[in-house]
Amino acid sequence: VVxxxxxxxxxxxxxLSTLLQERQxxxxxxxxxxxxPVELLPLMEATNTTMRRLHHLLExxxxxxxxxxxxxRTPLAVLKVQVQSALRGDVDPIQGLTEISHTVERxxxxxxxxxxxxxxxxxxxxxATAAVDWASSLxxxxxxxSPLIADKALDFEIDTTPAPIQTHAWMLxxxxxxxxxxxxxxxxxxxxxxxxxxxxxxxAALVISDCGPGISDELRKRxxxxxxAGQSHSGSGLGLAICLEITHTLGGQIELVNRMAHGQxxxxxxxxxxxxxxxxxxx
Numbered sequence: 001v002v003x004x005x006x007x008x009x010x011x012x013x014x015x016l017s018t019l020l021q022e023r024q025x026x027x028x029x030x031x032x033x034x035x036x037p038v039e040l041l042p043l044m045e046a047t048n049t050t051m052r053r054l055h056h057l058l059e060x061x062x063x064x065x066x067x068x069x070x071x072x073r074t075p076l077a078v079l080k081v082q083v084q085s086a087l088r089g090d091v092d093p094i095q096g097l098t099e100i101s102h103t104v105e106r107x108x109x110x111x112x113x114x115x116x117x118x119x120x121x122x123x124x125x126x127x128a129t130a131a132v133d134w135a136s137s138l139x140x141x142x143x144x145x146s147p148l149i150a151d152k153a154l155d156f157e158i159d160t161t162p163a164p165i166q167t168h169a170w171m172l173x174x175x176x177x178x179x180x181x182x183x184x185x186x187x188x189x190x191x192x193x194x195x196x197x198x199x200x201x202x203x204a205a206l207v208i209s210d211c212g213p214g215i216s217d218e219l220r221k222r223x224x225x226x227x228x229a230g231q232s233h234s235g236s237g238l239g240l241a242i243c244l245e246i247t248h249t250l251g252g253q254i255e256l257v258n259r260m261a262h263g264q265x266x267x268x269x270x271x272x273x274x275x276x277x278x279x280x281x282x283x
Contacts, residue, residue: 016040020047028055053125061118068114075107113238116174120242123168124249131164131277134204135197137172142195145180153190160197163204166277167250175246178239179208179270186212186268199276203252206272214258214265223256243272250274 019031030048082103086096142149142158149156165172180195187193191211198205215223224244247254252274259267 013040016044026058028052028058057121057125068111071110071114072107075103075110079103079107110238113242117238117242117245120171120174120245120249123171124245126168128167131166132169132172134163134165134172134176134206134274135160137169138176138195138197138206141173141176141180145177145184148181148184149193152184152187154184154187155190155192156195157193158195160195161199163197163199163274164277165204165250165274167274171246171250175243175272176206178243179206179272182239183208183210183212183268183270186210188212203273203275206270206274208270209259209267210270211267214268215256220256247272247274 016031028051030051031044079100082096082100085091086093086100091099138160139158142156183193187210192209193211194207194209196207196209198207224240244254252272254272255270257269257271258265259269
């Protein structure tokens, strides 16, 4: 009698086990819960949640591999032509090596940024357990980029206030680094560059104000799309896409607005707002 009772009680579990075992390896479609026993609903809903996460990660990996193959094809083709040209003696050796060095540098930057984009997707699935002070992270990034600031003799100003953010430290550094690096790149020599980190009761706001050319209406339409650099020779076009992904992952907003003066563009104001960590979060 006990055996029969146990068999009947565990029949839905065994049926679910058989259903999962018979699936194809790449089948991550949700389980049907309409006619499922009430006692199995929590288990099936948890399984479906896991499957959705796995599906999302798998799609991100496929897109990453596809985009990487496509984007690296161009610099590798250029590099091949440059090497062949140098071997034939078509160009001066120093000029040839310089061109090859620039191509390798661009390919390396592209690879690093694509890895960063993939890392954002990975960390988005992992819950941050501690708060990170955005002010400290921002000042560390500014110090790392100080040689670029000095190279352009920029009038640089930074003003911060402590701002704890519930996130992975890498995300804040990458966000700050990309935005500040962009501002330095497009700032004119001896221009003014101002960085401010403000906060209110619930949010922190990073405002980076440069004196660059701003952004055109045409560029604004594709500003955050991957591989949409403002200038074809200036970068991979992934920096702002990374910033957008990080900002959305942290529940914030990002905005780029041309600063006007006397009817003309006087620079660009980049603002990122992120929610502050709960008061109980540990720094």
